[in-house]
Amino acid sequence: MSSVIATTAIRGRFLDIQNTVAQARDIHDQVRYVEDGLLITQYGKIHWFGPWEEGQVHIPAGVSVQHYPDQLIIPGFIDTHIHFPQTEMVGAYGTQLLEWLNTYTFPTEMQFADKSYADKIAAFFVQELLKNGTTTALVFCTVHPESVDALFEAAEQHQMRLIAGKVLMDRHAPEELCDTPERAYQESKALIEKWHGKGRNLYAITPRFAPTSTPAQLEKAQQLKAEYPDVYLHTHLSENKNEIAWVKSLFPEQQGYLDVYHHYGLTGSRSVFAHCVHLEEQEWDCMHQTDSAIAFCPTSNLFLGSGLFPIHQTWQKQVKMGLGTDIGAGTSFSQLRTISEAYKVQQLLEQNLSAYEALYHATLGGAKALDLDDKLGNFNVGKEADFIVLDLNATALQTLRQQHSKGLEDSLFALMTLGDERNIQATYIYGQCAYVRD
Known part of the structure; x- marks a missing residue:
């Protein structure tokens, strides 16, 4: 693990959203832009933030200032x-969710019983996150405890805040990928004790989705959540219409897909449900009442033909939501590309997604969805110092477009429409530079 440099000082143009909001229309009032700003971090956290003119006196003697005059931080x-x-099976051709799992996903995941193989992919994965400006992620591993160890060990090299967990799966999958209710409980318990709250690591109880867990295994997940109430619950929900019909046939006694999880006590403020493309009215209400969160994954939803997720419903129903890339059904690690596809999905629903709202979902709104908005998501003093330096002119086309931008919001929208990992000039984790573009 790298050691934390006591103090860093960063000067440049800063943009963030100061506070969480209840409605999209309120985001504009929370936009904070400092044309010439200074960020001082101490031991990984934000110590001072504001205009350069006011902040210079706060820079300790001997600390050099890293200046990014033309970039956006x-x-x-x-x-x-x-x-x-x-990661290695992104862009697998030609199927929808259930066939895709059987054809591509399960065979790939079998390899992660080998710790050395898991280590190799985990190191590559973390580097891809950094290269794309992702500083925190909620991550699925495989059924193998070795995969969880590999990922957290890779994240620790950068003191990166990741949330992850071993997949629980005891039916409707290859035998090599199935555990049992008791083994799922024991292995998850051991991993929670080993990793949750160690450094910046956090643990998520991770049933793949309702069809691959028996009621007995979901009861064990419920037991884990009761024993460790501050860990996360991470699973899939209502991604595909055939999947939904399958769940209803497997759990006829429940009121619907979400009610399966709710029945076993798996909803709550640290429960994150990926996709939620086809929620029914009572499911939206349950998500709100339990303070559960949604991960909207537009590149995945489009790639697998799952459907169009309505962001406006999250505001109407007051349900927390963040953005997910969903590698490998998703097609890019880049949140900029993810935002671009999210915008197009909303257009197809005859809705708009502004640049500032998109920034909110990718930063502070995502932190709120993960119940981490007290620690992450903006430049407020006391928060953990995870931030990225954006080059708005990484390509000739972007340079031309930025020359004709009509202000900050238009400039940001152009970046989100045309941008990708080439725009990430540097990624800082816990106050330290963890990635610099070549």
């Missing part, structure tokens, strides 16, 4: 749903 991106073992 924003909080690090937060990815609320991604699968690290699926």
Whole structure:
């Protein structure tokens, strides 16, 4: 693990959202832009933030200032749903969800019983996150405890805040990928004790989705959540219509897909449900009442033909939501590309997604979805110092477009429409530079 440099000082143009909001229309009032700002971090946290003119006197003697005069500095991106073992199978052709799992996903995940293989992919995965400006992610591993160890060990090299967990799966999958209710409980318990709250690591109880867990295994997940109330619950919900019909046939005594999880006590303020493309009215209400969160994964939803997720419903129903890349059904690690596809999905629903709202979902809104908005998501003093430096002119086309931008919001929208990992000039984790673009 790298050691934390006591103090860093960063000067440049800063943009963030100061506070969480209840409605999209309120975001504009919370936008904070400092044309010439200074961020001082101490031991990984934000010690001072504000205009350069006011901040110079706060820089300790002997601390050099890293100056980014032409770039834009924003909080690090937060990815609320991604699968690290699926990194190598991104862009797998021609199927929808259930066939895709059987054809591509399960065979790939079998390899992660080998710790050395898991280590190799985990190191690659973490580097891809950093390269794309993602500083925190909620991550699926595989059924193998070795995969969880590999990922947290890789994250610790950068003191990166990741949330992850071993997949629980005891039916409707290859035998090599199935555990049992008791083994799922024991292995998860051991991993929670080993990793949750160690450094910046956090643990998520991770049933893949309702069809691959028996009622007995979901009861064990419920037991874990009761024994460790501050850990997360991370799973999939209402991604695909065939999947929903399958769940209803497997759990006829429940009122619907979400009610399966709710029945076993798996909803709550640290429960994150990926996709939620086809929620029914009572499911939206349950999400709100239990303070559960949604991970919206537009590149995945489009790639697998799952459907169009309505962001406006999250505001109407007051349900927390963050953005997820969902590698490997999703097609890019880049939250900029994810935002671009999210915008297009909303257009197809005859809704708009502004640049500032998109920034909110990718930063502070994502932190709120993960119940981490007291620690992450903006430049407020006391928060953890995870942020990225954006080059708005990484390509000739971007340079031309930025020359004709009509102000900050238009400039940001152009970045979100045309941007990708090439725009990430540097990524800072816990106050230290963890990635610099070549």
